[in-house]
Amino acid sequence: MKICFMNVNPESVSGDFVKVLEKTLDPIKDEGTQIGFRFPKVGCNRATDFSTSYFELLNKVQVIHAIIEAEKEGFDAVVVGCFFDTGVQEAREMVDIPVVGINEFSLSLAAQMGERCAIVGLHEPKINLQLEHVMKKNSCGCNDWTKRIIPIDLPSIEWMKNGINNVEVIAAEIEKAAKIGVKYGADMIIIGCAGLGPLASLAGLKEVEGTKVPILDPVSIGLKAAEFRVKLKNSLGLPPVSRAMKYQMPRSKDYERMKQVFDL
Structure with a gap:
């Protein structure tokens, strides 16, 4: 399976952190698991930026877009690497793979x-x-x-x-x-x-x-949770979320319309 670890900071400031993640996650992943690290194209580049709610909100949008792209790349699940669970619930409306919040x-x-x-x-x-x-x-x-x-x-x-x-x-x-x-x-x-x-x-x-x-x-728990969710989907046929109410997916034409409205 392919698990995406979604960092909440841009790649340009995440190099050292990714090395730490590799050392932490590689020894505990399942034998068949591949981990790919992905990043928002732009976003907060300091931990203290997240103390400002407006900055965190702007960053969240970029994280959600990166999660959407991760699904298109063929990842089976996403772990969002922030204890704020940045964009987790919103992303669940937009993708058909499990999105794990570590919090x-x-x-x-x-x-x-x-x-x-x-x-x-x-x-x-x-x-x-x-x-x-x-x-x-x-x-x-x-x-x-x-x-x-x-x-x-x-x-x-x-x-x-x-x-x-x-x-x-x-x-x-x-x-x-x-x-x-x-x-x-x-x-x-x-x-x-x-x-x-x-x-x-x-x-x-x-x-x-x-x-x-x-x-x-x-973070370690988040990886194992993502693997578990993929196994549940593959073995029991459980969907990533219920689409009945909270996580109803918007129509694709409405998504494209809102991208135009907000110039995304």
Whole structure:
């Protein structure tokens, strides 16, 4: 099967991150899985850009268009590499392949594995505030804890600059924040960032030391979720989504008309 990993930043600024993803995902993919990395043609080129809702909205449109193109290329499923689940629900209206949101699926898995879920997030207060709204929409039983998002102490510019070559340092920061979550009663930890998650996986961080609390890398989980969804489609004939209501697909002529309206 062919799985598309859809980054939410343009290719021009994603080279180092793709190398991290390859090191993280290649060892865990199924034997017959091919992973292709795709990018919006233009978009936000800094993590902090996503703290502005308008910038994130503009970026989302480009991500959705890239997902549409990925289907045309023959990919069997798409994983959107952002914990905001950027464009996931909108893209499901437009393509007939599974579109996996790493936030949505990680929360669902955590709800099956434990009772109280905490998120280790970025050192970005506004991003975490926006993330809370996404979390409320996606929550699947992991609501029983009020202090949900715990930021790491390391500013984003520092870990993005040095974290790739110092994964143990990043893992230590993540675990320090995770221990706060455990202190407040969480029995499941999700790393709330598509950049931090793979670095933690490369460092071998799977559990909070001295506890039995798992730490979930949403990117690795997203890949396995995409493979699972393709297998469900192939073996059971399950469609990617229900077209009855929420994910009704627009008529192709209406799609072309709106592309003209918005000069896309």
